[in-house]
Amino acid sequence: MAVLEKELITKLNKINKKDITDTSKIEISDEELANIDKEYCTYGDKIHSEPNPKVFRDCNGVFMYDSENIPFLDLEMWFASCNLGYKNKRIRDAVVNQIDTLPQISSHFQYDYKVLLSEKIAKANIERFGIKGRVHFNVGGSQVIEDAIKLVKNYTHKNRMFSFYGAFHGRTLGASCLTAGYRYRKPFGHFSEEAHFVPYPYCYRCPYGKHCESCNYYCVQQLRREFEDNCTGIYDHSSKECAMGAFFVEPVQGSGGYIVPPKEYFKELKKVLDDFGVLLVDDEIQMGFYRTGKLWAIEHYNVKPDIITFGKSLTNGLNPLGGMWAKEELINPEIWPSGRTHSTFCNNPIGMRAGYEVMSTFEEGNFEEEVANKGKYFLNGLKDLEKRHKRIGNVDGLGLALRIECVTEDGYTPDAELLNKIVSEGLKGDLIYNGEKCGLILNKGSHYNNTITLVPAVTISYAEIDMAIELIDQLFTRVS
Numbered sequence: 318m319a320v321l322e323k324e325l326i327t328k329l330n331k332i333n334k335k336d337i338t339d340t341s342k343i344e345i346s347d348e349e350l351a352n353i354d355k356e357y358c359t360y361g362d363k364i365h366s367e368p369n370p371k372v373f374r375d376c377n378g379v380f381m382y383d384s385e386n387i388p389f390l391d392l393e394m395w396f397a398s399c400n401l402g403y404k405n406k407r408i409r410d411a412v413v414n415q416i417d418t419l420p421q422i423s424s425h426f427q428y429d430y431k432v433l434l435s436e437k438i439a440k441a442n443i444e445r446f447g448i449k450g451r452v453h454f455n456v457g458g459s460q461v462i463e464d465a466i467k468l469v470k471n472y473t474h475k476n477r478m479f480s481f482y483g484a485f486h487g488r489t490l491g492a493s494c495l496t497a498g499y500r501y502r503k504p505f506g507h508f509s510e511e512a513h514f515v516p517y518p519y520c521y522r523c524p525y526g527k528h529c530e531s532c533n534y535y536c537v538q539q540l541r542r543e544f545e546d547n548c549t550g551i552y553d554h555s556s557k558e559c560a561m562g563a564f565f566v567e568p569v570q571g572s573g574g575y576i577v578p579p580k581e582y583f584k585e586l587k588k589v590l591d592d593f594g595v596l597l598v599d600d601e602i603q604m605g606f607y608r609t610g611k612l613w614a615i616e617h618y619n620v621k622p623d624i625i626t627f628g629k630s631l632t633n634g635l636n637p638l639g640g641m642w643a644k645e646e647l648i649n650p651e652i653w654p655s656g657r658t659h660s661t662f663c664n665n666p667i668g669m670r671a672g673y674e675v676m677s678t679f680e681e682g683n684f685e686e687e688v689a690n691k692g693k694y695f696l697n698g699l700k701d702l703e704k705r706h707k708r709i710g711n712v713d714g715l716g717l718a719l720r721i722e723c724v725t726e727d728g729y730t731p732d733a734e735l736l737n738k739i740v741s742e743g744l745k746g747d748l749i750y751n752g753e754k755c756g757l758i759l760n761k762g763s764h765y766n767n768t769i770t771l772v773p774a775v776t777i778s779y780a781e782i783d784m785a786i787e788l789i790d791q792l793f794t795r796v797s
Contacts, residue, residue, distance in 0.1 A: 347372045347384050371744050376403035379774050379781055381758060387746040389756035390784055392771045396760065397571075397603045397718075398634040401678060402774040408633050408674045415670035422666055424659070430669040437676040438627075441612055442642055446621045451648045454640040455663045458602040458628035459487030461639040464658045465565070465598050465626050466491045471657065472647050473596065475562030480512035483519070483573030483764050486565055486600055495565050497573075513551070513561065515540055517570050518578040519764065521711045521722070529579055537585045544593045552593055563596035563624070568614035571603040574763025575720040575770045577713050583618040596623040596647075602639065606630040607679060607775050610688040610716030617715065623647065631672045638668030688775050691782065692716040695771070698786035705790075708735060708797040719771035721789070722763070731765035738796045739769065748788050757788045 350372060364370045373389070375382040379402055381389045394400065401408065415430075422428055435452040442450055453468075455461045470476065478495060480486065486495040493502050495512045502511070516536055520529040527535050544552045544559075552559050568583065570576040590597055599622035604614035606627070615622055624647065628639030646652070662668075692714055699712040699721060710724030710731075723736040743757035760770045773785065 367741075378402045378404070379777050383746060383756070385746070387754055387756060389744070389746065389758050390781065390788060391758040392773050392785060393758050393760040394772050394774050395634050396629065397608055397772045398629040400606050400608060400630040400775045401633045401675065402776045403634075405633055407678060408635060408671055411670050411674040412635055412667055415667050419666050424661065424664045428666060428669075430666060430673045431664045434669050434673045434676065437673065437680070438640070438642055441676070442625070445612065445616055448621060449645045450642050451645065451653075452640055452642050453648065453653075453658075454638060454669075455658075455660050456665075456668075457637045457639050458626070459489040459492045460660065460663075461602070461626045461628055461641045462487045462492040462495065462565075462600070463489055465563075465624050465641050465643075466495075467658050468624060468641065468643055468647060468653065469563040469596055469598065472652060473562040475560065476510055477561045478510075478512045479561055479564035479595065480514055481517040481566065481570065481573075482514050482524075483517050483570050483576070484514075484565070484567060485572035486602075512565070517573060517576060518582045519570075519573075519576050520579065521576075521713070522764070534579075534582065534585045537582070537589060540586070541589050541592075544589065559593045559595055561593075561595050563598045564590055565598045565600055567600050567604065568618065569604050569609060569715055569718050571770070572762045574722075574768035575714065575718050576763075577715045577718075578618075580618065583615065583620045587620050598622065598624040598626065600626050602626055602628040604718060606675065607684040607688050608716060608772070609718050610685055610692060612679065614715070614718075631675060632668050633671060633675055635671045636665065636668035637662075638665070638672060684775060688716045691775075691777065691779070692719070694779060695719055695773070695782050695785070698782065699771075699789075702786065702790055702793065706793045706797065708732065708793060714771070717771075717773055717775055717777070720763075721769040721771070723767045723769065731763075731767035733766040735796060736761050736767050736769060739792045742792055742796060743788070748791050750784055750787060755788070757785070757792065 372384060373381045374384055379391055381391050383389065419428060438452050439450055442448060453464060455464055469478070480495040480497060482497045484495060484497045486492045488501060494510050497514050516524040518536055525535055543549045547554060551561060587597060599613065599615045601613050601615070606612065608614065609617060611617060613625060624641060624643045626639070626641045631640065632638045695717065696712065696714045696719060699719060703709045703712045707726065707728055708724060709721055710729055711722040713720050723732045723739065724730055725732045740759050740761055743759050746754060746756035748755050748757060760772055762768055762770050
């Protein structure tokens with residue numbers, strides 16, 4: 318432990334003194350920025366979910382730096398967009414090279430890295446699922462969800478979809494139909510194609526009041542009953558025709574609170590979908606690219622999806638880009654011809670080059686083993702905190718997708734107020750680690766707004782995990 322802490326201190330000192338280059342051209346204070354923001358910026362984005370948004374000036378590895386150059390250990394990593402860490406040199410150098418060679422090209426024309434990145438993803442899925450498929454790109458997560466909806470409708474000619482309570486698939490109009498929270502839709506009127514929502518297997522707070530060890534997948538049985546019941550409007554037993562085109566799933570529920578389902582859940586669910594002709598769309602936008610220790614989180618459940626959507630960390634946050642992979646029968650050129658869906662920037666060369674380097678990095682490393690081991694190490698540290706802090710109700714995780722539920726003194730009732738205090742305290746930058754001031758960046762979410770969702774870079778070191786555990790410990794001690 319002491320050796321690891323010494324290595325981390327050396328690393329922090331090196332980053333503070335040598336590795337950070339000030340490239341800013343505008344000298345402006347945090348206060349001046351805030352005043353301009355209040356006058357000219359919309360409040361429609363998430364920056365203003367807090368009354369006084371934190372200003373950061375630099376980043377490196379797993380740290381962000383504020384105007385006083387105080388390091389903040391980042392356990393959010395831009396909502397899982399930077400799995401390989403900030404300022405990753407390999408990806409940065411590749412993007413710079415692309416800017417110097419072919420930074421812009423109309424998507425009417427072909428070029429190398431678009432084709433080569435598609436090949437990497439398609440071959441990776443042949444290796445994992447034994448299924449031939451093709452890849453289609455767009456500019457972000459919500460957009461590829463829209464494309465997946467179009468793909469499903471194009472193939473099945475069905476308008477209705479399944480989704481989970483607690484699901485978040487995006488904020489565009491089509492993606493909002495699949496996103497469970499009414500708060501995302503209510504300002505925009507009636508959504509005629511809103512998904513049919515069913516409960517996620519949230520075993521710590523089972524909506525059916527069951528116990529995971531003995532329920533025999535009661536939630537899946539309830540879904541099967543909906544198909545078997547002639548009066549539900551889901552399935553016509555006379556024509557053997559289903560009203561539903563697809564089920565959009567998150568293999569670990571992201572904004573819902575990093576909920577990890579039971580090991581056999583998706584296998585049981587897939588049996589129902591196959592029996593009644595419903596496609597499985599696997600949303601890997603947040604959990605893909607080794608967040609859980611696999612390229613795709615769905616691999617943990619031995620299930621073969623029909624469609625996969627991905628984004629966020631595809632470019633390690635250096636360029637907006639997402640994509641979908643689908644089985645050949647759904648997306649071959651006869652079924653999905655030119656122009657079926659398109660965006661001006663969907664095949665942009667800077668994003669493609671970044672994505673190619675991200676995939677190459679994962680191919681060349683041993684991330685499956687490394688992330689699994691780091692995840693177990695981190696989770697063990699969280700379980701130790703759970704034993705010592707009664708305001709921690711539940712911890713869980715898969716790989717480096719981890720969760721901490723904040724609860725009241727009774728040890729179970731959700732406590733959103735406590736979570737908000739913890740997140741705010743972490744952003745003050747006055748925590749102490751090895752005698753130095755630092756901060757902690759945490760993400761929050763879940764069904765009851767009481768869960769810390771931990772999203773460290775998959776490149777985080779064991780020493781940095783130790784730092785994270787100690788700082789979380791400090792926060793719970795300070796606040797509760």
